Amino acid sequence: MPVSTQDVAEQKEEFPLPKATFAEKVISVEHYTDRLFKFRITRPASFRFRSGEFVMIGLPSEGKPLFRAYSIASPSWDEEIEFFSIKVPGGPLTEHLQKIQPGDTIWMRQKSTGTLVMDALTPAKNLYMISTGTGIAPFASVMRDPEAYENFDKVILTHTCREVAELQYGVDTVALTKEDLLVGEEAKEKLIHFTSTTREDSAQNGRITNLIEDGTLAKVTGLPDLNPETDRVMICGSMAMINDLKVLLEARGFEEGANSKPADFVIERAFVD
Structure with a gap:
């Protein structure tokens, strides 16, 4: 206890x-x-x-x-x-x-570590942070960091959960970010929050991989389809989502990065939600 x-x-x-x-x-x-x-x-x-x-x-x-x-x-x-x-x-x-x-x-x-950091990505136009469940946690950190807005024109957070109530932490954190004295002004201009649910009806229903492939993500955000020439991606959440999204990204020409070799997308392999 x-x-x-x-x-x-x-x-x-x-x-x-x-x-x-x-x-x-x-x-x-x-x-x-x-x-x-x-x-x-x-x-x-x-x-x-x-x-x-x-x-x-x-x-x-x-x-x-x-x-x-x-x-x-x-x-x-x-x-x-x-x-x-x-x-x-x-x-x-x-x-x-x-x-x-x-x-x-x-x-x-006393020691922290991980791959969901700016140092593991090469420069690009847009940063996508794709999460399921508690996998949103590292992105709650990244989207409140000035470096995210210094390095990218748009910062897109996607959060997929089973039910609407499970999205609330992300909703609250995005709202706080846009009112933050340090990053609020840039977040209002650059931060995009995309949510979906898999068991309960909401604005968007379905797994994030399906919503990427059928064009829903691009339509809702107003951005082009994911492209390694312009986009960088961070991924954290369920192992099923991570594996499927890795296949999807690599099929589009994205290369996985690491702290020692920055590239187009990164995965946190230490744990899953």
Whole structure:
């Protein structure tokens, strides 16, 4: 179970902090559905990361601590760290993580990493961030980073979920981005938010790969079909979506990139939602 801040002294004796790990305080928690929630924690003064990266987090516990990879949903300039999580019944970590309250303690590893970063892409006109479920988290970070608007003419976020309520985190975050003092003006001009659902009726229904292939994405956004000459793509979400979209992009001439070899599209392979 989470440990309250008033028990920090006892916690240090009962649950020794692992090496290369921060112990941070939960600032806020917001539950969106019975499956999804976000939370924010304090940011260590020495912690540095690139927007779009992930970090390992866990809870104080007896025995060997359990850590899981979580994308950082706040931009690199934020004074707090935000995460967006799914609730997994019986999940070794999320079963307890979903019960956290402000004041509880979260363990976070000191090193972040990941491929959903600007450094892994070559220059182009448009940036597409394609997500399903909690795969939107790294893009909540990227779309609030000034670099996204400095590097691209348009920044397109797509988010596909089963039901309309599961899209709300993205809707809220896009709205906050457009009102942000740092990037708001550019976001209002350049940021496009495209949503779809697969089980409940909404403005757009269907898997994102189908909506790309049948021209719906291009029609709704007012942009041409995906083209490696003008577009760069970041992908995060279900493994089925990642695999299908990888095939689709490569068939159109896109090449997969990495931190060591920037190219046309990148995939976060550390985890799936």
